[in-house]
Amino acid sequence: MGDVNFLQKAIQIVQQATEQDNAKNYAEAHRLYILSLDWFTTALKYEKSERSKATIKAKTMEYLQRAEQLKEYLEKTKNKKPVAAMNGTSKPSANNTKKGGSADDDEDVDPEDKKRNDSLSSSILTEKPNVKWDDVAGLHQAKEYLKEAVIFPIKFPQMFTGKRKPWKGILLYGPPGTGKSYLAKAVATEISSTFFSISPSDIVTKWLGDSEKLVKQLFEMARAANNSVIFVDEIDSLCSSRNDQESESSRRIKTEFLIQLDGVGNDSDGVLILAATNIPWGLDLAIRRRFEKRIYIPLPDPHARIKMFQIHIGNTPNTLTPQDFKRMAEMTEGYSGADIQIVCKDAIMQPIRTVQTATHFKNIRGPSREDPNVIVEYITPCSPGDRDAMEMTWMEIDGSKLKEPEITINDCVKSIRTVKPSVSSKDLDKYIEFTRDYGQEV
Numbered sequence: 001m002g003d004v005n006f007l008q009k010a011i012q013i014v015q016q017a018t019e020q021d022n023a024k025n026y027a028e029a030h031r032l033y034i035l036s037l038d039w040f041t042t043a044l045k046y047e048k049s050e051r052s053k054a055t056i057k058a059k060t061m062e063y064l065q066r067a068e069q070l071k072e073y074l075e076k077t078k079n080k081k082p083v084a085a086m087n088g089t090s091k092p093s094a095n096n097t098k099k100g101g102s103a104d105d106d107e108d109v110d111p112e113d114k115k116r117n118d119s120l121s122s123s124i125l126t127e128k129p130n131v132k133w134d135d136v137a138g139l140h141q142a143k144e145y146l147k148e149a150v151i152f153p154i155k156f157p158q159m160f161t162g163k164r165k166p167w168k169g170i171l172l173y174g175p176p177g178t179g180k181s182y183l184a185k186a187v188a189t190e191i192s193s194t195f196f197s198i199s200p201s202d203i204v205t206k207w208l209g210d211s212e213k214l215v216k217q218l219f220e221m222a223r224a225a226n227n228s229v230i231f232v233d234e235i236d237s238l239c240s241s242r243n244d245q246e247s248e249s250s251r252r253i254k255t256e257f258l259i260q261l262d263g264v265g266n267d268s269d270g271v272l273i274l275a276a277t278n279i280p281w282g283l284d285l286a287i288r289r290r291f292e293k294r295i296y297i298p299l300p301d302p303h304a305r306i307k308m309f310q311i312h313i314g315n316t317p318n319t320l321t322p323q324d325f326k327r328m329a330e331m332t333e334g335y336s337g338a339d340i341q342i343v344c345k346d347a348i349m350q351p352i353r354t355v356q357t358a359t360h361f362k363n364i365r366g367p368s369r370e371d372p373n374v375i376v377e378y379i380t381p382c383s384p385g386d387r388d389a390m391e392m393t394w395m396e397i398d399g400s401k402l403k404e405p406e407i408t409i410n411d412c413v414k415s416i417r418t419v420k421p422s423v424s425s426k427d428l429d430k431y432i433e434f435t436r437d438y439g440q441e442v
């Protein structure tokens with residue numbers, strides 16, 4: 001789905017949210033506002049125009065604030081505190097109560113609370129993705145830092161006594177698609193202890209109440225689990241720099257994060273906070289300072305790009321040579337890991353397109369899929385001029401007889417030409433500047 005669709009989808013949902021808001025269906029309006037934020041955030045990632053990005057960001061902030069207003073209203077209503085009904089604008093209007101407009105539906109104490117808590121706990125508790133260190137191409141120094149920060153303290157606790165303490169907070173930052181979340185998944189896979197993975201929507205969406213209590217609960221769980229990692233993806237959405245537009249709820253979440261990051265009043269030993277952002281300059285300064293290690297995750301170098309092509313083409317049948325991989329790496333200067341993954345996914349589909357568009361096929365012999373020692377007959381696409389060419393289409397072929405063509409360098413070159421890099425050199429300058437001032441080159 002192209003980025004234009006992401007934006008259209010976001011606008012469509014937020015229109016529904018506004019309709020529900022105006023109809024005073026505040027719970028549904030809140031849900032739709034939050035849902036639209038996910039789509040706006042995704043559209044933002046793929047948006048190239050700075051002007052459009054600024055507009056999307058402003059609208060996203062506006063809808064987030066409205067969602068938080070509704071959340072606070074719903075929370076207060078739920079707790080039976082009389083409050084002015086939302087008048088559909090961004091602020092509750094005092095005169096609404098004069099009109100008897102207060103929508104204080106007398107709900108009983110909401111039995112859903114516990115269910116929300118449980119569902120939230122399950123959504124943020126341990127996940128064990130199957131990503132090995134070797135699946136992450138390049139980023140050797142970042143991997144070493146993460147092993148030093150996470151693996152060593154668990155494997156060799158005796159080394160971390162007295163003044164030698166494990167790192168408490170590591171911030172991974174860099175352009176979109178460079179492997180920050182992928183590295184976190186590798187950490188989750190490689191460590192034996194508990195890995196908590198949360199995204200901003202977990203904190204804001206699923207809890208119609210004080211999100212900061214959730215942040216506190218999360219850290220308490222992590223401390224109880226001992227030697228655990230909390231991974232916060234897109235932390236800039238939760239802890240952006242202070243501004244007078246931010247809502248009360250955002251302020252409370254940030255304050256709670258600060259308290260927990262400092263381990264104030266709690267023994268937070270054994271908890272590592274790993275966070276990722278592609279907007280490090282948007283982070284609240286106090287939050288940024290509490291991440292002792294700030295590691296820049298850059299675009300991959302040619303060697304890492306070769307490795308990425310090998311990882312993402314994998315064992316799909318292909319005729320690629322080491323020279324071909326080198327050539328693809330040279331052609332993809334400025335591509336992120338995510339861009340290369342998309343190139344590989346497209347290249348892997350090329351043989352399917354060859355079969356779909358072929359007008360001639362021929363018989364070949366090859367090892368059986370069931371038993372490579374047995375040679376069987378297959379049928380595969382060929383050019384019309386081929387000596388054994390038979391004019392037919394794929395619809396006339398018996399499924400198991402088809403031998404799809406192998407991926408060739410031409411397939412890959414065609415895919416590279418259709419997939420453009422998602423990071424501009426202007427974006428890179430901002431990361432280089434941030435790294436010079438606050439970060440660590442790896």
Ligand SMILES: Nc1ncnc2c1ncn2[C@@H]1O[C@H](COP(=O)(O)OP(=O)(O)OP(=O)(O)O)[C@@H](O)[C@H]1O
Nearest residue numbers: 135136137176177178179180181182278337338341
């Ligand atoms: N270093 C890498 N090695 C192998 N694959 C990679 C690497 N970096 C990115 N990828 C591929 O790109 C996909 C997206 O990467 P990832 O989600 O880690 O990006 P990110 O840096 O977290 O991006 P964002 O900031 O947009 O969240 C991964 O699932 C993986 O398939």
